[in-house]
Amino acid sequence: xxxxxxxxxxxxxxxxxxxxxxxxxxxxxxxxxxxxxxxxxxxxxxxxxxxxxxxxxxxxxxxxxxxxxxxxxxxxxxxxxxxxxxxxxxxxxxxxx
Amino acid sequence: xxxxxxxxxxxxxxxxxxxxxxxxxxxxxxxxxxxxxxxxxxxxxxxxxxxxxxxxxxxxxxxxxxxxxxxxxxxxxxxxxxxxxxxxxxxxxxxxxxxxxxxxxxxxxxxxxxxxxxxxxxxxxxxxxxxxxxxxxxxxxxxxxxxxxxxxxxxxxxxxxxxxxxxxxxxxxxxxxxxxxxxxxxxxxxxxxxxxxxxxxxxxxxxxxxxxxxxxxxxxxxxxxxxxxxxxxxxxxxxxxxxxxxxxxxxxxxxxxxxxxxxxxxxxxxxxxxxxxxxxxxxxxxxxxxxxxxxxxxxxxxxxxxxxxxxxxxxxxxxxxxxxxxxxxxxxxxxxxxxxxx
Numbered sequence: 001x002x003x004x005x006x007x008x009x010x011x012x013x014x015x016x017x018x019x020x021x022x023x024x025x026x027x028x029x030x031x032x033x034x035x036x037x038x039x040x041x042x043x044x045x046x047x048x049x050x051x052x053x054x055x056x057x058x059x060x061x062x063x064x065x066x067x068x069x070x071x072x073x074x075x076x077x078x079x080x081x082x083x084x085x086x087x088x089x090x091x092x093x094x095x096x097x
Numbered sequence: 098x099x100x101x102x103x104x105x106x107x108x109x110x111x112x113x114x115x116x117x118x119x120x121x122x123x124x125x126x127x128x129x130x131x132x133x134x135x136x137x138x139x140x141x142x143x144x145x146x147x148x149x150x151x152x153x154x155x156x157x158x159x160x161x162x163x164x165x166x167x168x169x170x171x172x173x174x175x176x177x178x179x180x181x182x183x184x185x186x187x188x189x190x191x192x193x194x195x196x197x198x199x200x201x202x203x204x205x206x207x208x209x210x211x212x213x214x215x216x217x218x219x220x221x222x223x224x225x226x227x228x229x230x231x232x233x234x235x236x237x238x239x240x241x242x243x244x245x246x247x248x249x250x251x252x253x254x255x256x257x258x259x260x261x262x263x264x265x266x267x268x269x270x271x272x273x274x275x276x277x278x279x280x281x282x283x284x285x286x287x288x289x290x291x292x293x294x295x296x297x298x299x300x301x302x303x304x305x306x307x308x309x310x311x312x313x314x315x316x317x318x319x320x321x322x323x324x325x326x327x328x329x330x331x332x333x334x335x336x337x338x339x340x341x342x343x344x345x346x347x348x349x350x351x352x353x354x355x356x357x358x359x360x361x362x363x364x365x366x367x368x369x370x371x372x373x374x375x376x377x378x379x380x381x382x383x384x385x386x387x388x389x390x391x392x393x394x395x396x397x398x399x400x401x402x403x404x405x406x407x408x409x410x411x412x413x414x415x416x417x418x419x420x421x422x423x424x425x426x427x428x429x430x431x432x433x434x435x436x437x438x439x
């Protein structure tokens with residue numbers, strides 16, 4: 001299934017900036033960065049659980065926020081892109097030529 | 098059944114694959130690097146000179162993602178495997194079988210299915226295009242195949258099976274030209290030849306067989322069998338004999354039909370090929386891409402598996418057959434059920 005992960009991490013402190021980097025790194029391991037703090041991840045339920053666990057350890061719940069949007073298996077109908085940096089389709093045909 | 102994951106094909110010779118965390122990164126000239134998490138992939142296939150870093154190889158090995166390198170012309174060069182996994186008891190049983198009398202029983206089933214599926218390809222052509230093709234000729238060869246089908250079950254030894262297989266393949270390919278409906282001038286098969294392929298149809302078949310072989314080989318490894326120790330194909334260093342055995346039953350259904358439909362739907366043209374002085378026919382880069390795209394699309398189509406009675410994507414057929422083979426060798430199934438296309 002496709003899930004969308006978005007986050008806001010408070011970066012006014014050095015720790016905050018560190019958390020931001022860690023959160024981004026963690027999301028990168030699971031999906032594609034489509035915008036600065038927006039990730040599209042194809043995961044199975046286990047991987048989703050792992051991702052949530054890892055992220056919840058990184059953030060500070062008093063200042064940061066995480067949102068998960070569950071787009072399911074038919075996610076292609078629910079996503080529309082306008083503008084630059086279209087990205088790749090993880091379930092499409094992947095050829096680098 | 099398992100989920101069919103994606104395959105990443107790298108056809109640009111200048112690209113280099115590296116790793117960052119759980120990501121594979123493809124760097125290619127004058128382009129932003131492509132980055133994707135490894136868990137969405139089943140395998141990575143590079144064609145041409147793409148290099149890869151050892152740490153990416155490690156990642157692939159750990160995650161059971163197969164990483165293979167092909168030459169420009171589609172010939173297999175190497176693949177990277179991690180530690181041998183799976184069950185040693187299963188593999189030992191496989192080796193005993195391969196050396197023993199029972200090898201012929203397995204070989205028979207592979208070839209039986211190969212002939213049956215080839216025959217279905219011919220019969221389908223008669224049914225769908227009966228008025229446009231020389232159906233007498235196709236019919237005649239289909240009848241021969243039927244005879245070989247009965248014969249292959251009764252002969253005792255491996256050499257007899259190999260003989261029947263060769264005869265049946267010759268019959269089948271002699272009717273193959275009749276199934277080509279578009280641009281017959283350029284697309285004809287002068288018998289089966291390879292290394293190098295000497296006509297366009299052979300070039301297409303060889304390339305598609307390589308794609309299929311990679312998948313069969315990694316499916317066998319996934320279920321813990323040794324792709325090198327075959328029943329029908331003799332051992333030879335570097336030859337994945339069991340993969341070649343298991344491929345037999347899938348060739349006609351997965352590869353031949355794809356090639357035929359690409360030609361007949363005019364998706365492939367005579368000038369998509371380069372012909373060398375020595376007669377070798379090669380696929381131009383765009384055609385390779387087209388072929389890979391068609392292959393990937395076809396793998397997503399779904400069928401009901403005749404034995405498992407479950408709807409699976411065609412791309413999982415190599416895996417499902419490898420699984421059934423492993424179960425048979427282990428003794429959970431009495432006899433190996435090859436894939437028979439109805």
